[in-house]
Amino acid sequence: MELPKIYVALDYQNASDADALIEQLPSGKVGLKVGKELFTSAGPQWVSSLVEKGFSIFLDLKFHDIPNTVAKAVTAAAKLGVDVVNVHASGGSRMMKAAADALKETDNPPLLIGVTVLTSMDESDLKELGISKSVNEQVEYLAKLAKSSGLKGVVCSAQEAKMLKAACGNDFKLMTPGIRPEGSSKDDQRRTMTPAEAVTVGVDYMVIGRPITQSPDPAQAVENILASIA
Numbered sequence: 001m002e003l004p005k006i007y008v009a010l011d012y013q014n015a016s017d018a019d020a021l022i023e024q025l026p027s028g029k030v031g032l033k034v035g036k037e038l039f040t041s042a043g044p045q046w047v048s049s050l051v052e053k054g055f056s057i058f059l060d061l062k063f064h065d066i067p068n069t070v071a072k073a074v075t076a077a078a079k080l081g082v083d084v085v086n087v088h089a090s091g092g093s094r095m096m097k098a099a100a101d102a103l104k105e106t107d108n109p110p111l112l113i114g115v116t117v118l119t120s121m122d123e124s125d126l127k128e129l130g131i132s133k134s135v136n137e138q139v140e141y142l143a144k145l146a147k148s149s150g151l152k153g154v155v156c157s158a159q160e161a162k163m164l165k166a167a168c169g170n171d172f173k174l175m176t177p178g179i180r181p182e183g184s185s186k187d188d189q190r191r192t193m194t195p196a197e198a199v200t201v202g203v204d205y206m207v208i209g210r211p212i213t214q215s216p217d218p219a220q221a222v223e224n225i226l227a228s229i230a
């Protein structure tokens with residue numbers, strides 16, 4: 001099944017605020033990304049209800065734990081019927097392999113991807129963590145580790161798309177947050193690209209939150225973004 005090009009990040013405090021936004025979105029044109037805040041508040045049944053309504057869901061819980069726990073967590077996510085689920089690639093190959101192996105045992109396994117370096121981070125953040133590699137080097141290193149551990153793609157910045165397609169192959173999926181339409185605020189993001197630039201460099205999927213959810217007209221914001229990448 002082909003997944004939508006754009007996942008709208010539903011960074012809301014509760015299900016009713018998220019539902020109010022979802023009602024405004026043009027139907028059938030975007031997927032929905034549910035992250036830690038909303039999942040913790042709205043719960044798994046609400047996520048399943050979105051799946052039943054026909055939405056493609058990216059469950060962005062970025063699991064990072066011991067292999068057994070992460071394997072069980074991705075299995076629970078698969079049971080909700082979501083299309084995409086993720087783990088932190090920095091959890092290492094044993095953790096990622098455990099997750100990939102667990103999903104082989106499930107019906108309709110979601111796309112399993114690994115978070116490389118958060119798009120809110122730059123070189124200085126890596127340095128603070130004791131990582132001396134450049135952002136590009138660290139992203140490439142973790143993407144290759146994710147691939148060799150059986151993951152189907154990674155979360156990265158669109159700025160790394162060309163490099164990763166060359167390093168990991170065209171079939172290796174790239175999910176890219178940090179997308180900012182021309183003229184919009186970067187907020188806390190550090191490694192950004194416009195939707196049109198991201199498509200040009202070959203990303204598979206984009207995550208876009210505040211440029212849509214904080215817009216006075218979210219439906220028009222989505223239409224403008226879709227027009228810019230058509």
Ligand SMILES: O=c1ccn([C@@H]2O[C@H](COP(=O)(O)O)[C@@H](O)[C@H]2O)c(=O)[nH]1
Binds near residue numbers: 010178208
């Ligand atoms: O590296 C990452 C991984 C995940 N995210 C998530 O994507 C959205 C981005 O929202 P914006 O409002 O468009 O900045 C958000 O839910 C993050 O948790 C990311 O930004 N970077």
